[in-house]
Amino acid sequence: METTKRLSVAFTGHRTYAGEGRRQLDDVLRMLYSDGYRRFLTGMAWGFDLAAARAVIDLRRQHDDVRLVAVEPYAGFRGLFSGAYADEYDAVLAACDERVTVCANRSVMCYRRRNDFLVDNAAVVVAWYDGGREGGTAYTVRRARRRGVPVINLRPSQQLSFDGL
Helix, strand or coil, X not given: CHHHHHCEEEEEECCCCCCCCHHHHHHHHHHHHHCCCCEEEECCCCCHHHHHHHHHHHHHXXXXXXXXXXXXXXXXXXXXXXXXXXXXXXXXXXXXXXXXXXXXXXXXCHHHHHHHHHHHCCCEEXXXXXXXXXXXXXXXXXXXXXXXXXXXXXXXXXXXXXXXC
16 A cells, blocks of 8 residues: 555646646646655545546546546535536546545535545655635645645745735
8 A cells, every 4th residue: 555655646726726737737737746645635526626637637648547536525416516616526427447435424624634544555645726715625735734744835925926026
């Protein structure tokens, strides 16, 4: 299992992600692939999780040794999705090489356990994180940093954007 972890990357990001930074995401995935990473874990939430999974699917078209793992917080998670989100979820899930369901039933802790699984089974975390203190992305980034797992944050820092400069 430790060998698998050394080759694994997890994603975390906000559900409000709308495709910004796709070129940077593709560049980072190519870099990680060239560094030997082959297994990519997605938490399957709409927004950044599914977008990152789509980018991995694109990478796999060039490298057939890339593996995508769907990490769902609980059985029945798909039921939260409808319309275009449901279609995207189904397409990503169909392209996954493995499916992990962390909890049998929905509970207050199932999302945290899913996020723990992502960090605990990856050597690198790729994030779309706005720096906020609340929510699952903030929790996952903090956990990764506490555990010494490098975090590559693709979201531009708002602190570096000043009017008139």
